[in-house]
Amino acid sequence: MKVLVTGGAGFIGSHIVDALLARGHEVAVLDDLSTGRRRNLAAEAIFEEIDLRDRSRVHELIARFRPEVVCHQAAQTSVSVSTREPVRDAEVNIVGSLHLLDACVRHGVGRVVFASTGGAIYGEVPEGERATPAWEPKPLSPYACAKLSVERYLDAYRSEHGLVSTVLRYANVYxxxxxxxxxxxxxxxxxxxxxxxxxxxxxxxxxxxxxxxxxxYVYVDDVVRANVEAVEGRLTGTVNVATGxxxxxxxxxxxxxxxxxxxxxxxxxxxxxxxxxxxxxxxxxxxxxxxxxxxxxxxxxxxxxxxxxxx
Ligand SMILES: NC(=O)c1ccc[n+]([C@@H]2O[C@H](COP(=O)([O-])OP(=O)(O)OC[C@H]3O[C@@H](n4cnc5c(N)ncnc54)[C@H](O)[C@@H]3O)[C@@H](O)[C@H]2O)c1
The missing domain is CATH 3.90.25.10 (UDP-galactose 4-epimerase, domain 1)
Incomplete structure (x- = not known):
């Protein structure tokens, strides 16, 4: 399958790229290298240094590569940056994600896998309890608000355009x-x-x-496995990727x-x-x-x- 991994030069994204290549998929990476590193990039992956905020380059890449699945890991990932610079956070994490979703709809991408956050979206989890996707989200940071908002946009794109998606809410990945x-x-x-x-x-x-x-704390290989399941169409809906x-x-x-x-x-x-x-x-x-x-x-x-x- 042809898969575009955004954030594929980053920590989690680069492990996903390695796993997808090992399974025989054709992989392209979109990353602006703001926190990602070239040395994380697999040589067999096509690499495009693009900022998600650059709408025309995002569209051009999807039109050219024609992925069947987009695995969206790229983000402004720092909660404290989001608190200091909520507009910048929203420009990357909301508007940048919308550039991607629009391009997916326009160019016939079949499925989107989205890296969301369980660590930040549920808020405080009382002693003895574990948060489930049925909980009412309580985002307390601009970062969590942006992730939840993309989840909601994915709902809207599913009902408006039939864009199939899986939301993976990661716990604390290491x-x-x-x-x-x-x-x-x-x-x-x-x-x-x-x-x-x-x-x-x-x-x-x-x-x-x-x-x-x-x-x-969830180990990165477990997060990669969930992404592979979702990319290959065996995992849908909103899923906690965690250990409990x-x-x-x-x-x-x-x-x-x-x-x-x-x-x-x-x-x-x-x-x-x-x-x-x-x-x-x-x-x-x-x-x-x-x-x-x-x-x-x-x-x-x-x-x-x-x-x-x-x-
Ligand atoms: N690490 C965790 O514990 C954790 C928990 C919950 C959710 N997440 C989510 O998982 C995903 C991957 O996070 P990570 O821990 O690997 O972080 P990371 O910083 O290593 O990866 C993010 C990647 O996105 C790229 N990027 C950032 N802004 C970009 C932009 N404007 N355009 C293009 N690329 C851009 C970075 O260069 C980097 O390679 C993120 O969406 C993050 O929010 C991570």
């Missing part, structure tokens, strides 16, 4: 190639700092010195310390304004076995150790 500035940057940040012998800081959930916020397992920031630190065999200096940081205390999602039953946290952290730590730019 793994090799992660940039330390994304939504789940803590794994990458801690791995880099521990390898360099620098202190790590656990920001408080409530009071400095506690175990930090609770998140649902709550983990604190301290557990992340401990897993990485064990994997790296280092003696860390751990500092107690304050509570960060705007941080959710707890976010855990009910994983979609179709996702199958997920990577256990300890093994995922060990694989991630090994990658950062071997990565020349990592330390």
């Amino acid at each position: 793994g090799p190639r992660q940039d330390p500035h994304g939504e789940a940057g803590v794994v990458a940040i801690f791995a880099q700092r521990l390898i360099a012998g620098r202190p790590i800081r656990i920001n408080a959930r409530r009071e400095p010195g506690d175990d930090g916020c609770v998140r649902d 397992v709550p983990s604190t920031t301290r557990q992340i630190a401990e897993g990485l310390v064990a994997a790296l065999g280092v003696t860390p200096t751990v500092e107690a940081g304050p509570r960060r304004a705007g941080d959710l205390e707890r976010s855990v999602l009910e994983p979609d039953p179709s996702l199958g076995e997920r990577m256990p946290l300890g093994e995922g952290l060990a694989r991630t730590a090994a990658w950062f150790e071997g990565d020349a730019g990592g330390a």
